[in-house]
Amino acid sequence: MKYPDISFEPFFAFVHRPRIMYSPGLRAEVGYEMGQLGGTKAVIFTDQGIVKAGVADMVADEVKKSDLKLVGIFDSIVQDARIDIINEGTKFYKKNGADCMIVIGGGSVMDTAKAVNIMVGQGHDDFKPLAEQAALYEDAKRLPPHIAFPTTAGTGSETTGVTIFDYLEMGAKTGIASRALRPIRGLIDPDNTRSLPRMVAACTGLDQLTHALEAITALPFNQRPAPEQPRLRPAYQGANPISHVWASRAVEMIATDLVRVFDNPADDSARGQVLLAATYAGIGFGNSGVHLAHGMSYPVSGMVRNYVPKGYPPGHPIVPHGMAVCLNAPAVFRFTAPANPPMHLYAAKLMGRDVSKARPEEAGEILAGAIIDLMRKVEMPNGLAAVGFGPQDVDKMVEGTLPQHRVTKLSPRPAGPEDLRQLFLDSMKLW
Numbered sequence: 001m002k003y004p005d006i007s008f009e010p011f012f013a014f015v016h017r018p019r020i021m022y023s024p025g026l027r028a029e030v031g032y033e034m035g036q037l038g039g040t041k042a043v044i045f046t047d048q049g050i051v052k053a054g055v056a057d058m059v060a061d062e063v064k065k066s067d068l069k070l071v072g073i074f075d076s077i078v079q080d081a082r083i084d085i086i087n088e089g090t091k092f093y094k095k096n097g098a099d100c101m102i103v104i105g106g107g108s109v110m111d112t113a114k115a116v117n118i119m120v121g122q123g124h125d126d127f128k129p130l131a132e133q134a135a136l137y138e139d140a141k142r143l144p145p146h147i148a149f150p151t152t153a154g155t156g157s158e159t160t161g162v163t164i165f166d167y168l169e170m171g172a173k174t175g176i177a178s179r180a181l182r183p184i185r186g187l188i189d190p191d192n193t194r195s196l197p198r199m200v201a202a203c204t205g206l207d208q209l210t211h212a213l214e215a216i217t218a219l220p221f222n223q224r225p226a227p228e229q230p231r232l233r234p235a236y237q238g239a240n241p242i243s244h245v246w247a248s249r250a251v252e253m254i255a256t257d258l259v260r261v262f263d264n265p266a267d268d269s270a271r272g273q274v275l276l277a278a279t280y281a282g283i284g285f286g287n288s289g290v291h292l293a294h295g296m297s298y299p300v301s302g303m304v305r306n307y308v309p310k311g312y313p314p315g316h317p318i319v320p321h322g323m324a325v326c327l328n329a330p331a332v333f334r335f336t337a338p339a340n341p342p343m344h345l346y347a348a349k350l351m352g353r354d355v356s357k358a359r360p361e362e363a364g365e366i367l368a369g370a371i372i373d374l375m376r377k378v379e380m381p382n383g384l385a386a387v388g389f390g391p392q393d394v395d396k397m398v399e400g401t402l403p404q405h406r407v408t409k410l411s412p413r414p415a416g417p418e419d420l421r422q423l424f425l426d427s428m429k430l431w
């Protein structure tokens, strides 16, 4: 198959990334790394699950052996970043006189900590007005040193300048993006993911797969209007030759290793590969952006009623982020494929499909089929209906998707309300 055209003339792509380090046992270097960044008094941001799994202590012990002073552990972060918790974390950081943060957790922990970082860095006490004026963040200056240890393989949040939070009044998750939010160091330590439950591993892995597929297929950056000033250049640029490299490799790795992790969570090698792939995908989509599957996922997660995935704590209904994005993904890629069939076929090929004889009009179906096969192998529910939604929910889902311009505008094929309606309906049952 001919390699798709990614020359993207005229060339103006850029890559933003933190310094990423990868090794088992890397936590031993956290004190040194923070010292290099000028941090002296650290707060650890994490959640109860990470504390119970002993991972927070493993990192805290290493901090104590170093010159860095640990002034507090904030472990009240809950699933999905919330404004009240962001404010509480801000208070905790200030009260303890911290000047840097160590963040240990999955996407919700990292998103909460990024929001706290901008609050303490810019001297705010209440996140709500900032959340309402997300544009302000484009002006954010340098923030306090922030080292992130991801503990789930999926968000890639350690590489991105984006925080996603629950905006309860909107009944949806939403996010803000700024280059200043990006952690300065991402320490990828596979030892930290050994306790990850299988279903969490599956959902976060499919999140990263979707990040990478959306990064590859997003509206190319040179088809977007140039910013009026360089200052306004968005962190999410659209598909570009640099994000393409990272995202492509991430798709290959996840397609090869996610099922191995799901079948045997003790497989250190596969787990390490998936964790690394999450970071690759993060560098890819953190520069290109994502599009419709993510835009449509926010109301799906926000509108959950009773669904609790296998292996998640009972009594807390949730459609995990990675599940919400992949439930929409097959319909989305069938819809976007006509905008760029070679790139969709290329993505399917990365997932192991033979596309040598494929016709352009088959691109969407082939990629959707590859995603569905993987979803079935890691026991995902069969569509939005299987997590408790029906056609009567679609209007509200469309309403919750329309404000997500940050990502939906990167769709390679524009999607209006009627298109979104059909995409949600097509996502009710996948096989």
Ligand SMILES: [Fe+2]
Binding pocket: 155, 207, 208, 211, 294, 321, 325
């Ligand atoms: Fe995601």
